[in-house]
Every structure is written in structure tokens, then in C-alpha cells.
Amino acid sequence: MKDSKWTWRSVSLISIVTTIVLMVGLVYAVKDIIYPVGEVTESSLPQQTAAPVTETVKLLKIVALGDSLTKGTGDNTGEGFVKRTVTGLSAKGVTVDFLGNMGINGLTTAGLLSKLNEDGVEYALRMSNVVLLSVGGNDLFKDSDILENNGAQQGNTTSSTSGQELTPESLLAALPEAAARLEKILDKISQINPNAQVYYMGLYNPFGDIPELLAPGNQAVTKWNNTAMDIINEHSNMTLVPTFDLFNRHLDKYLSTDHFHPNGDGYQRIGERFIQAVQ
Helix, strand or coil: CHHHHHHHHHHHHHHHHHHHHHHHHHHHHHHHHHCCCCCCCHHHCCCCCCCCCCCCCCEEEEEEEECHHHHCCCCCCCCHHHHHHHHHHHHCCCEEEEEEEEECCCCCHHHHHHHCCCHHHHHHHHHCCEEEEECCHHHHHHCCCCCCCHHHHCCCCCECCCCCECCHHHHCCCHHHHHHHHHHHHHHHHHHCCCCEEEEECCCCCCCCCHHHHHHHHHHHHHHHHHHHHHHCCCCCEEEECCHHHHCCCHHHHECCCCCCECHHHHHHHHHHHHHHHC
8 A cells, every 4th residue: 555655746747847857948939039049139149349431532632734724824813723623612512633834935836845844743643633724835836936926926827937828828837846746745644544534725817806817817727626536535544624615706805905905804714624524
């Protein structure tokens, strides 16, 4: 009788222990389902340091080369189109580092080609990523003595001081050699700094208000600009900035008293064109 009693007690105890073990196992199983082993809650993750936000604003490092137009001759403020371009870009929020204006009065393509061999000019070009350039006007007009012809500047004659009649042919007498030098200039700049964007200023006819010089001047300037465009189109990093249309029939508004260089308003219009091109 006693053996039977202890037997049932043992069975009951085992049943209770088994039940407890099963309940504990069930609890852990439910916990594993709700919170799987290895899963880490978001709040327990170490907080990552946010990557710094870097601005992608490109710094324009601008240098200007060329003749009196680059220098700004004729502008009473002394700014010319170069300084106006730099100021205008800055006003639009563009970050600009102006490296310098190397414009020289009377500079021809031959003169500029020689200047490109100077260490200082080469260094400035290597440091830049934008080059503003004007050259060719002295080649086109000076060889016909137009700039020395005070009578022509006053609209009283169509001949140069040497007695040569001003025709498209006479105006363009120097074009083949000058165009060849322009091509060498652009090639040289590209060799010095192949990554720089070059913006070349197209020519205008400063004598368009002189009836006798309107047609030959327009034809000469148009042919020069077309030749320059053909050369520039060979370079993917170069742009011709047109100015002919700005001055055509508006010389009284945009030329200085020397009847050749732009005044402040004229340079402002040119600067606006360069700003559009650079942006």
C-alpha cells in the first residue's frame, strides 16, 4: 500500500516538474518568436556620425589675356568687361578667384603668341580654369592704318594715311597670317592647361556708323569671326562670345570717345555676354 502511495507521489512530482519545464520552455519559445536571438533593436545600435555635407560649388579661377579690350581701355571706371564679368558672376553666387588681368594696349596675335612663352603668363594659365581672351582687332585694323587715321575716325574719308582705299580686301590683308597665329595661340593655351575653359571675344565693327566703312568693315569683321569660330570649334573647351550684334547700329551708345574702344556701357554689355557663356 505504501509502495503504491509513493509511486503515485513520484509520478505526480515528475508530472509537476515536467509541466514546469514545459511552461518555461514555452515562455522562452514565445520570447524567441517575439524577440529573435541576434536581433538588435534600433535604439541599441551605436549612433553613426553623420557624414559632413560638402558643397559642390565649383571655384572659378579666372585669368584674362589679350589686347586693350581685355585691359578695359575706354572705360572711365577702369573695370572693362573682365572686371564686370568677375563682379557679375560673384553677384550670381558663383565663387570666383580672379588671378589677374594681363591685357596690353596694342597687343597683336604675334605679341600674344610671344607672351605665352613667358613664365609668369604660363604660370597664371596653369593656375586657372577659366581664360578670358580678346585679340585680333589690332591685326585686322592696324595693318590698314585705320587706327592712325584721324580723318576716318571722324567719318571724313575712306582712305588710310598711306592713301590705301579701305576695302574688305585691304582690311583683311593680315587675316591669313593672323588667323594662323590665333590657331597657334589657342593650341598653346590648350597645351599649357588642357582643362581650362577658354572664352574668346568676337570682334565688332567700330566704324559701322561711317557710311563708306560700314560694308567693308562688316564684311571684314564677319570673315574674321567666322574664321575664329572654325578654329575654336576644333576645341571642345573653347567658346566664341559674340559682340558684333551688340554694337551694330548702337555705336553711339556703346563706343568711347576714341571711336574704337567700348565705353562703360559697352563693356557692361560684353560682360553680360561673358557671364552667360561662363555659366
